[in-house]
Amino acid sequence: MSALLPRRSPVEPTTDESQVVSxxxxxxxxxxxxxxxxxxxxxxxxxxxxPATQSExxxxxxxxxxxxxxxxxxxxxxxxxxxxxxxxxxxGREMDVYAPEGSLVLxxxxxxxxxxxxxxxxxxxxxxxxxxxx
Numbered sequence: 001m002s003a004l005l006p007r008r009s010p011v012e013p014t015t016d017e018s019q020v021v022s023x024x025x026x027x028x029x030x031x032x033x034x035x036x037x038x039x040x041x042x043x044x045x046x047x048x049x050x051p052a053t054q055s056e057x058x059x060x061x062x063x064x065x066x067x068x069x070x071x072x073x074x075x076x077x078x079x080x081x082x083x084x085x086x087x088x089x090x091x092g093r094e095m096d097v098y099a100p101e102g103s104l105v106l107x108x109x110x111x112x113x114x115x116x117x118x119x120x121x122x123x124x125x126x127x128x129x130x131x132x133x134x
Contacts, residue, residue: 021105022107022109023107023109024109027078027079030077030078031078031105033074034071034075034077034080035080037071039061039063039067039068040074040075043068044075044100047098048100051085051097051099052097052098053087053098054068054098055095057072057098072098079101080100080101081098081100081101082098082099082100082101083097083098084097084099085097
């Protein structure tokens, strides 16, 4: 028998833009505070692999749903994660689906001189030091 409610629907990313956090920005304190937690960083990394529910994140992070809920609330408040959809469990309960608020978080020292064309840094060549005996 097929379910009356769709369990999962495809979720489109909220944005592909980078989120710029300046060290001198008033809102940056919340970002740094939430990212000081290893669990929060793990959840954010998992969400960059794809949208997920609290229970899926609890399984992948090997922690409780209550712990995931706490850290997701903090990530949402900091503007790093958002609820992007609602899926239904096998029992028909609505579950929020979370995804990151952008493709990456970019921390800059001073955003005052940052223009739209500067929002993503140019890759810099990496010089490798000479090996011993070269």
